[in-house]
Amino acid sequence: MRRVAVTGVGMATALGRDPWEVLALLLQGRSGVVRPTDERALLPIPGVAEAEVDVRPLLKRRKDKKLLPRAAELAIVAAADALGDDRPEDIGILLGVGREPTDGGASERAILSSLDGDGVFSPALFGAVGLPLYPPLASLRTLPNLILAHVAIQLDLTGEGGTRAGAEAAGLAAVVEGWHAVAEGRAEVVLAGGADSFVDPALARDRVRQGFSGQAPGEAAGFVRLEPLDRARARGAEVLAVLDGGGTRFAPEERWRSEWEGQLGACGAAAGVVDWILDLAGVSSSGRAWSAEDTGALAYVTWSRARV
Amino acid sequence: MRRVAVVSRGVYTPVGRGFDATWAGLLAGRGAVQRISRFDPTGYPVQIAAQVDLEGDGPALYDALMDAVLAEAMAGIRLDRVAPQRVGVFLGNEAVRPPMAELVRRAAQRELPTVEELARYAPHWQTLRVAQAVGALGATATHATACASSGMGLGEAFLAVRRGEVDVALAGGVDVLVHPLMVMGFARLGALSTRNEDPGRASRPFDLDRDGFVLGEGAALVVLAAEEVAAQVGTVLGWISGYGCSSNAWRITDSPPDGRGAAEAMEAALRDAGRGPGEVVYVNAHGTSTRQNDMSEARGIRRALGAHADRALVSSTKSMTAHMVAAGGAIEALVALEALRQGIAPPTINLDRVDPDCALAHVPWVPAPIPQGVAISNAFGFGGSNASIVVEAP
Incomplete structure (x- = not known):
């Protein structure tokens, strides 16, 4: 088994894309939740948390944008940031997604x-x-896997590929799968994470009518770049952390809520990964990131810097 | 790393209720494509599909299919000999398509599904339902990769058992495509056969006269166990020895003409199994009966197997079951394993004139004996998600 390093992170949130800056803003008490000025202003919600991203510079053809579900726009931006400039062949992508995009x-x-x-x-x-x-x-x-397909097409990711469907645990579950793929030698470089969006007016309205009125609809994508620690060292890459463990299980008794939901909104399948990336941007020397869904799915990873 | 055994299976397809009935139907070359009877398809450009022999619609039909394969797969299985934390569930599913009457009512009255209904329609509903039914508390995952879903679920279950994350894993999937919205959606894409007057001849993978795929439905559940506990839990029917997956990164609706995504998945699976192309004696192809898929897959098989592609038998059982989409990968992997166990490859019916772009060692119309070796089962999804699994006889 190979040791697996995190050598890149990328995120798209209502407070920005740079994890270190986003963490600083969060710690200052800044919120990405704002009162909308459109029809969503009439909804009984604290506000919405929308990410400002421009995916067009990353697209192969500008007209591709009209094909993209919102979560795919976020995912392409975050995945590109996590990937960085070192782009070997057959990079993998493992993605956790939430509710199916609508037609x-x-x-x-x-x-x-x-x-x-x-x-x-x-x-x-x-x-x-x-x-x-x-x-x-x-x-x-x-189709849930179309989000991944768009990211793979735009960034030329032809390696291991898979979409995990679920809710808050799906993004970290994809990270666990990516960790296994690299540790077991089935992949050299993998992008793993989650993407979700609830800010569309119709979706925001639906969520209120369905009983989610206490939450601010949000959106986010978060990716980590995983590769063997030896490979990272050989190319002189900055190692943000080493993955020490991880897994998924059926744990219907567990309840989880994102630490930053009040400031970043409800981010569904991206929430667990975004929380973890913000942990990595902090000062802790090790940690255990986890997320769980009301349905019983739970995913976790343990990480450290001390052993790097 | 541990060897991973298939110790039980449950299958429900348009060809048969249960694995044995399905297998017998496939060997007999019995196609299940007919005029749609679940709803009145009059006025639709596509009026044919392969349906299971269960009544119902919407989530109730998904539940009934999964209950049936769960009952078949768990018959005689001793899960009580394994700790619940060591039992995992890995399914591959798409979202449930609600009954048409419900969609009409909602659209007309501007109603929304409740939170409970949303949960029940979600792809991961069946995963959690199966976990609860068998008392599994180990790793769970739901793979939603369209036509590759249950193939990926089975592959990830295999990996989890092999690495020791769990000792037993239940894997599979369920899908119901014979639904007005699905027929409409895929018809609008131009992906479906419109051979309405001759449904039995509509699904014809690799044939020069094919004109699209045919929608089907079905379910499968496979029980995998680590070699050390396999005999305590059930009976060893065979082995899964390799899994590979890839992304095409090509186009949303097309496959790359050179077959590279398919080839990468097959090559990765063989590498994972520690097997060479020359050991492959049978490929249960994804073989949808669309020009794009069949040509890309045929070239992918050639890339992956090289000169051995002229010897490894290839068939697509979708010629009989039609395309069971999310459920297809697991079902077809079980068919590939049974082909090795019995030493006989089920045929591709309706394969009268092989498309020159798809030249392989096909098995047209009549089953063919296969020598000892390993088999590959392919499952490739819309958007370019590819999964290949290597199976071996006991």
Whole structure:
């Protein structure tokens, strides 16, 4: 088993992209949660926490932007920051994602166009009228692994690839998988992390109606770059930490909430990784980062600097 | 590192209820593609699919499928001989498609799913449901990589047992694609066969006259155990010895024409298994029956196996089951293992004229004997997520 180093971090949050700056702002009490000025202002929420990112400089074709779900925009920016300039062949990417992206209301429009004069759904109308209203790529937008696919395409990541579906534990679970892949020699360099977004007005409204009114809808992506410690040393890379352990388990009794949710909003599958990256930006010499979901999934990693 | 045994399996496909029925149907070349009966497809450009013989719709059908394969897989399994913390669950699923009536009501009345419904529709619902059902408290994971989902779930389960993270792992997946929205969505992509007048001939992987894939549905659950505990838990049916995955990083809807993503997954799996291309005697291909996939996969097999690609038998059982999407990878890995156990490869039906771009050692229409060796099962997902698994007979 090889020792695995963290040699890069990247994040996109409502308080910025530089983990050290974001941590300083958080410790100063700054919040990325702001009152929206659009229709979301009417919602009973503390505010929304939106990340300001411009993904266009990283895209192969500027027109690709229209294909990207919001979480993919965040993920591309954060993954590129974590990756840095050392780009060997077959870099892997393991990503934790949350709720499936929506099809942007395409299916709803198709359904509503297929009601007969009495307001009853007509399968025949659905086939004849609803179908042409459904954009060809709409169904693909809803696939969770499309976020990873977009990152892989834009950054040319052809190695180990996999998407973990879940909620708050999914991002760290992807990190655990990345750690195993590098430690066991199945991959040399892996980007691992999570991405999620709830700030779209329709999603924010839905969350309130579904009972999440106490939370500020947020969004974030967080990635770490993992590689063998020996490789990192050989290329003179800065080693931020060494992974000492990690795992996942079914723990329905556990409850977890992001330490920074009040200032960064609810960030779903990215939350656990973002919290950990902020730990790495701090002064602790070691730690255990973990996150869990109400569904019972739990993921954790243990790390240290002392053994570097 | 430990060897990882397959000690039990449960399968439900359009071809058969249970693994034995499915296997018998595949050997008999029994295709399951028919005109859709779950809903009235009149007016749809695509009116054919392969359905399971279960009533129901939405999450209830997903639950019923998973319950059926769980019951089959757990029959005779002694999980009480392993600590709950040493039992993991690794499924590959997509989100549940709610019943159409529910979607219509919500759209018309602007209703939203409740928090409970959202949880039940999420890809990881079945993972947690299975963990609760068997009392597993070890590692869990849900892989959502479209058509590669359960292949990746099985691969990650294998890795977790091999590295000692758990002693026993349940892996698999479930998917139900015969749903108006799915038919509409994939039809709009132009990915589906429109051979509505001749459904039995619609799914024809690697054939020159193919015109797209056919939607299917099904479920699988595989019980894996470390060699040390396998005999205490169940019966060794065979081994998983390697797993590889890759990203195409090419395009959202297409596969790279040179087959490199597929090849990288197969090469990684063989490397992981410590096996060479010359030891591969059978490939259960992803073989969807789309021009893009079949050509890319065929070239990927050639890249991965080199000259041995002329000898390793290749078949796509999707010609009979149709495309079970998230559930397909695990089911087809079990088919590959059974092919080695029985020494016979199930055929690709409807393969009348092999596309010259897909020239391989195909098994058209009739099962073919295979020599001793190892087999590869491929599962490749939309967006370019690839998984390959190497299996070996006991």
